Amino acid sequence: MHRSKLAGFIIDCETDDLDAAADFWSAALGMPKNKADDPAESAYVKLDTDRGLHIEVQQVSHPSRVHLDIESDDIEAEARRLEALGAKRIGTVRTWVVMEAPTGQRFCIVRPQSEGFADDANAWD
Numbered sequence: 001m002h003r004s005k006l007a008g009f010i011i012d013c014e015t016d017d018l019d020a021a022a023d024f025w026s027a028a029l030g031m032p033k034n035k036a037d038d039p040a041e042s043a044y045v046k047l048d049t050d051r052g053l054h055i056e057v058q059q060v061s062h063p064s065r066v067h068l069d070i071e072s073d074d075i076e077a078e079a080r081r082l083e084a085l086g087a088k089r090i091g092t093v094r095t096w097v098v099m100e101a102p103t104g105q106r107f108c109i110v111r112p113q114s115e116g117f118a119d120d121a122n123a124w125d
Helices: 018-029 075-084
Strands: 002-013 044-047 054-059 065-072 088-093 096-100 106-110 122-124
Touching (some): 002 106, 018 054, 065 075, 075 088, 075 122
Antiparallel strands (some): 002 122
16 A cells, blocks of 8 residues: 655746746745755746745756646655556656656655645545
8 A cells, every 4th residue: 555645736847047947936836935055956946835836946957837736655656556547757956756657747756744644635545
């Protein structure tokens, strides 16, 4: 058995100015920026939200879009479950798996990030 649930949304921005992109989305959504000090996280700016979802602005080299993250306590099991539903595995980046829905949208399966993950997540056999 493993668990999974919607973690949040990632605003992919094909830009050379991540700070300006994060400033826009912060103001547009009314969510303060929370940029990490870790250089490994330099392509990401989290937006603080009390809505229970993870929202961040990400600098990317592909066309701008919004994608969602699904968090799971067993990434491989969740990828297999979603493949059985028709999704395609695109690749692995660091600790997460990039997938594509049968309808063409890309999404990622990531490690649990939210407090109370096990209490709120769906349980799958």
